[in-house]
Amino acid sequence: MAFGGSETYGRDPGEAPVTIKILIAGGFGAGKTTSVGAVTEIRALRTEEPLSGPGAYVDNLDGVKQKATTTVAMDFGRITIRENLVIYLFGTPGQERFWFMWDELASGALGAVVLADTRRLADCFPSVDFFERRRLPFVVAVNCFDGARRHHPEDVRSALDLDPEVPVVLCDARQRSSVRDVLIALIEHALRALQRARAAGTNA
Amino acid sequence: MAREDQWLDEEAGPVVRPYALTRGRTRPAGEALDLIALVTAVRGVEVDTVGLDPEHLALLQMCRLPTSVADLAADLDLPLGVVQILLADLRARSLISVHHPTLPARLPDPQILREVADGLRRL
Numbered sequence: 001m002a003f004g005g006s007e008t009y010g011r012d013p014g015e016a017p018v019t020i021k022i023l024i025a026g027g028f029g030a031g032k033t034t035s036v037g038a039v040t041e042i043r044a045l046r047t048e049e050p051l052s053g054p055g056a057y058v059d060n061l062d063g064v065k066q067k068a069t070t071t072v073a074m075d076f077g078r079i080t081i082r083e084n085l086v087i088y089l090f091g092t093p094g095q096e097r098f099w100f101m102w103d104e105l106a107s108g109a110l111g112a113v114v115l116a117d118t119r120r121l122a123d124c125f126p127s128v129d130f131f132e133r134r135r136l137p138f139v140v141a142v143n144c145f146d147g148a149r150r151h152h153p154e155d156v157r158s159a160l161d162l163d164p165e166v167p168v169v170l171c172d173a174r175q176r177s178s179v180r181d182v183l184i185a186l187i188e189h190a191l192r193a194l195q196r197a198r199a200a201g202t203n204a
Numbered sequence: 205m206a207r208e209d210q211w212l213d214e215e216a217g218p219v220v221r222p223y224a225l226t227r228g229r230t231r232p233a234g235e236a237l238d239l240i241a242l243v244t245a246v247r248g249v250e251v252d253t254v255g256l257d258p259e260h261l262a263l264l265q266m267c268r269l270p271t272s273v274a275d276l277a278a279d280l281d282l283p284l285g286v287v288q289i290l291l292a293d294l295r296a297r298s299l300i301s302v303h304h305p306t307l308p309a310r311l312p313d314p315q316i317l318r319e320v321a322d323g324l325r326r327l
Contacts, residue, residue, distance in 0.1 A: 017270065018316060019240040019305045039327065045239075045274055048283035071283070076239075076274055081323035085316070088240045088274065108238055110308045110317075176327070184321045191317040194308060 017084040022186065023105055025092040025131070026115030027123020031143040031173030032091040033075050035115065038179040040077030040089065047072045047101060072101055087183075092127070102130060111137035111190040113182055115173065118142060118151045121159055128160055137190040139167040141182045165192075225259055225286055232292035235304075239284070242270040242303040243291060251299060260290055264299060 024032045036042055048071045075091040092112075093101050106112075114127045124140070131138040142156050153168040162168065167185050172178045223230060237243075245264045253261065259280065266279055277287040294300045311317075 017242055017303060019242065020320065021240050043278040045278050046283050047285055081320055108305055108307050180324050180327050184324050187317050187321045191314055194314040
């Protein structure tokens, strides 16, 4: 595995590079940063967004209206499978007021991992809703925190009212091999979804 | 208040500090630059630096090899929106080429995802 700002993607003009975007979502404290850090070096990305809408404008001392901004920090990392084949993982900003970022993040994404903390399962409802509405393939990864009661994946599935084809897996966000297995589950799920979509397309 | 009706445009100058670099623009010109689009500096062109900021030139240095928009924003430590606008400036001057990511639904062969899964198993 390689990472760092100076990495090359190869010079073979015959092969177009393939970059894959995967989102890591879930409530605040569900283990998003930990899980990205378990499989790759974490890089920080910030966005400074001008706010609009009610409450977005503040008066400064001379009375000239000034636009307020909000800074959102996001974690990301990348995993190089081989030259010209690279996965990018993006941790989604947790709080709902940063949802303006989600559209840009989700556009063109292969899929998403929704990290669930069974002590606060409701925290991942918004993520599940978001990905369901966009028909973006996702898996639910139940982060087994120390001291958290173990839950059967099927209990989590029914509590979240998930479609039967959505994989629910247990994971430990600190463990590289565990996070890797979650990513593999997502990629296989996304592949099945793509194959179904193509089959439906050829029958139409 | 009546002030709500007042609009500021580019002529008013930057209203948000990080956007001073972009002369107040908050949206890039042209097609959107995805976070994982790969940007490469075009080689062998004379760079006319008039109208370019040091940050533009820093970006050109950083993308001598194909580099993602997200990596460039992290390397330059500027907000993503600002970097997207600066890159759009460079694109408008034909100083960079942009490789847009392939949408998953348009992958020529979905089986490439098998290779991704196998690659992850080797991690």
